[in-house]
Amino acid sequence: MNIWPLTAEPPLSVGGVSFTEIAERFGTPAYVIDEEHVRHRCREYRKALHPHRVAYAGKAFLCRAMVRWVEEEGLWLDVCSEGELALARAVGFPPERILLHGNGKTPAYLAAALDYGVARIVVDSAGEVARLAALTGDRHHPQKVLVRVTPAVDPHVHQAMATGVEDQKFGLSLASGAAADAVRRVLGQPSLTLAGLHCHIGSQIGVPDGYETAARRLVAFMAELGGLPELNLGGGHAVAYRPGDRGLDVQTFAERVPRAVAEECAIRGIPEPDLTVEPGRAIVAAAGVTLYRVLAVKHGVRTFVVVDGGMSDNPRPALYGSRYTVARVGHPTGARDVPVTVVGRHCEAGDVIASDVPMPGDIRPGDLLVVPCTGAYHHSMASNYNLVARPPVIAVLGGRAWPLVRRETVEDLLRRDVC
Numbered sequence: 001m002n003i004w005p006l007t008a009e010p011p012l013s014v015g016g017v018s019f020t021e022i023a024e025r026f027g028t029p030a031y032v033i034d035e036e037h038v039r040h041r042c043r044e045y046r047k048a049l050h051p052h053r054v055a056y057a058g059k060a061f062l063c064r065a066m067v068r069w070v071e072e073e074g075l076w077l078d079v080c081s082e083g084e085l086a087l088a089r090a091v092g093f094p095p096e097r098i099l100l101h102g103n104g105k106t107p108a109y110l111a112a113a114l115d116y117g118v119a120r121i122v123v124d125s126a127g128e129v130a131r132l133a134a135l136t137g138d139r140h141h142p143q144k145v146l147v148r149v150t151p152a153v154d155p156h157v158h159q160a161m162a163t164g165v166e167d168q169k170f171g172l173s174l175a176s177g178a179a180a181d182a183v184r185r186v187l188g189q190p191s192l193t194l195a196g197l198h199c200h201i202g203s204q205i206g207v208p209d210g211y212e213t214a215a216r217r218l219v220a221f222m223a224e225l226g227g228l229p230e231l232n233l234g235g236g237h238a239v240a241y242r243p244g245d246r247g248l249d250v251q252t253f254a255e256r257v258p259r260a261v262a263e264e265c266a267i268r269g270i271p272e273p274d275l276t277v278e279p280g281r282a283i284v285a286a287a288g289v290t291l292y293r294v295l296a297v298k299h300g301v302r303t304f305v306v307v308d309g310g311m312s313d314n315p316r317p318a319l320y321g322s323r324y325t326v327a328r329v330g331h332p333t334g335a336r337d338v339p340v341t342v343v344g345r346h347c348e349a350g351d352v353i354a355s356d357v358p359m360p361g362d363i364r365p366g367d368l369l370v371v372p373c374t375g376a377y378h379h380s381m382a383s384n385y386n387l388v389a390r391p392p393v394i395a396v397l398g399g400r401a402w403p404l405v406r407r408e409t410v411e412d413l414l415r416r417d418v419c
């Protein structure tokens, strides 16, 4: 599985624009995103999963342009906060293709969702049903909802990404009867229609087995309810971050998982529901790279290469122990590779971008580095730790580079401090 954007010529360019030019024009650190790659993945997913529905999970990466690309490629959009919904609305993303998530939905978020007329709301707690009913009571058309079910499936991923196991904050447990209770509550509300069930068993899942198990459990539950029109199996499809890593092959997923659903429906004697999947990372991760400038090189027990970003633009190594590769931009100088650890400039010993990666021995301050596979959960999870301003997002396509999100400035940071 490729870890670089489709149009990249590593470690020189992407989208026909050299990394050096992007760094000179827009500064570093900078996130760079390959529009062609994003669109290609959207098409690949739609084609592989046809006739099933594909909803892009905006939490992986969202900005106006991304909303437009997803809209133009015909995907649905999964939003999980008031901000994501506002962004979709600002671009005029059709509400009839919006699916709304959140394990804790604020009153303002629910009100905004109903005001915009989103197509589906995924209910994640029993109390939410009554709140939604109160807000929808006077509507002519009932609001379609799905109930998020926790199927007790372990996808064997990092603990922080396993969301289908019994003891965690997402969803309503199938085993304890909480899911059945939520379903009863929805069915008791005339202003709500139970469109189906949802589950999201986790993230960075490399094999389809867990999806099959979860799907079969949800179909069995659907059968107890006499069948339902829709089954949403969430996202979580793995990508490769380093050469040799295995991602989830969408073709394999598309062959195996719908078949498991069909088989289980036949066994249970119910009609097959329409299927939805919600990939985030699989659409956008490999489309993005991050550019950093080297600030210092320190030799000791190991060699540390200090760059001008760090855990504020990539918290994933610190959060999940994620591993990345790093390349120096430019033509090889002939210097022999040595192992280095690329670190950020934050006040945290765990502020590491990549440990023990090969780097030319003549690496020095001022060099430009590029880290592949940073399109998902980097910009969207960036922080202002140490009052560091967040990087811009630069798009590339056909030899052009332009900003989608501008660099944050120190003035931006100070503006919110109002005392």
Ligand SMILES: Cc1ncc(COP(=O)(O)O)c(C=O)c1O
Pocket: 057, 059, 060, 078, 101, 200, 202, 203, 204, 234, 235, 236, 237, 278, 279, 280, 281, 282
């Ligand atoms: C409900 C839901 N759907 C979809 C996703 C997207 O996950 P991924 O980016 O791993 O595909 C997530 C995040 O894990 C999620 O919580």
Ligand SMILES: N[C@@H](CCCC[NH3+])C(=O)O
Pocket: 059, 161, 203, 204, 316, 376, 377, 381
């Ligand atoms: N944010 C995570 C995974 C969780 C996805 C959303 N539930 C990541 O960076 O990989």
